[in-house]
Amino acid sequence: MTETVERRLTPKGEATRNRILDAAIGLIAAHGVAGTSTEQVRQAAGVSGSQLYHYFTTKQALIRAVITRQADAGPGAPAPGALDSLDALQAWADAAVERQEGTGGRCDLSTLAAELSTGDASSRGEISAGYLRWQGVLLEGLGAMRDRGVLRPDADLDELAHALLTALQGGSLLAQTLGSAEPMRASMRSALAYVRSFAAEPGV
Template identity: 65%
Template sequence: MTVTEEPKPRRLTPKGRATRDRIVEAATELIARNGVAGTGIEDVRAAAGVSGSQLYHYFDSKQALIRAVITRQADSVLQPGEPRVTALDSFEALRAWADAAIERQVETGCRGDCNLGSLAGELSVRDEESRSDIANGFLRWKDLVLDGLRAMRDRGELRADADLEELALSLLSALQGGVLLSQTMLQVRPLEASMNAALAYIHSFAVDAVG
């Protein structure tokens, strides 16, 4: 079987980059409201204010556009929390990120968003390319958390025997599971409970924690 190399992305002018970004932004907003299945190429074209030829210049299919949305959301770094966090390397930073994620659900009325979790729910079972892209996005998020936890351990704030990989996965699982349940029940309490439990678990490995 011949392995086909991924095509190299074309170099864009500043104007071209702005147009492409506008298309991806429009697609992201529409998917947040209508889901992937309920968002058509023509909907995106109209929302972005571009012609059909412009849209297909940057994305030759809906699949290519969806993959760009996945990349955008993975790059947004641990959404749905705001403000975006660059270093989750203290108990205070972890708490602030959790609170921001909770506040995001309050702001949207737990009505959903276009994030890796929602995209995974729609795409990962039937679309192997999308599943792989989403999985890679989650791995990048996990590594960001892992880097922060490693810094905490190196400073002597977490015990040397803490399984940092498990702690990072527990925190991301709490986020994704809590968001899903909150959006299903239309109340923020499930996300609050899951994040509080995950942070308490991490804190149990603090060097000054009572055993």
């Protein structure tokens, strides 16, 4: 539904819609989804109530658009074809640890998934879709590595993709809960070591 609306927007309309999304993302990073009201988003974006309503008729519609935006282009979102070497995977993992070392709140797919994992069925579809897209990028990259002979033919790519995504999700949530980047550092080292244990040449 969101896509249909986007296609019809003028450049000016798209700029306004993006301004609203940017404002929502900033507020959610600081206060979480539950702690962010549409009135706060309206004020932060500098739009009228009817403008906000024109783009997002409900808070749920706004949150769904935030999830889709962050899954597609937010922190940690892998570009298609980007994760097709052990070095690229390592850089992706290092970036996740680095984000965790920064102060302040976050509004990325991991934190959105955590807060909305229970109760809010309306946003679960967008979160699942976001994860399936990330999983697809990982599978594509791992498949390319196996085809090039970097990974052994017996590597279970689905399992490796899951191991990397759960490491990101678990690392993010525990790092946030315990106020330390160490859980993310450990989860990423562990998952990368698991991927490397299927390398055709040991010790890469």
